[in-house]
Amino acid sequence: MIHEIAHIQVKPGLQADFERGVADAAALFKRARGCRGMALQRGIEQPLQYRLVVAWDSVEDHTVHFRASADFQAWRGLVGHCFEVAPVVEHVDTVLSPF
Secondary structure, X not given: OEEEXXXXXXXXXXXXXXXXXXXXXXXXXXXXXXXXXXEEEXXXXXXXXXEEEEEEOOXXXXXXXXXXXXXXXXXXXXXXXXXXXOOEEEEEOOOOOOO
């Protein structure tokens, strides 16, 4: 399993809209091929900074299958207006989990 980490900066005043949009989009992710779960994290020191962490079976499940789907377009429709700048996305593989 890999994790997608999307670094998202939202426009001032749109935090509640963004969080609501992510909550509404949970069903889109839940039915996506290879998606195992998601979490949204908000910065403490920088409350306009968010991290969307999505667990996928493979990078391709995210970059090929989900991004080519109508559900991806629906996701962007729910939250895209909240983005201050385009999200920066990275994929990570857990190499150590001692806890």
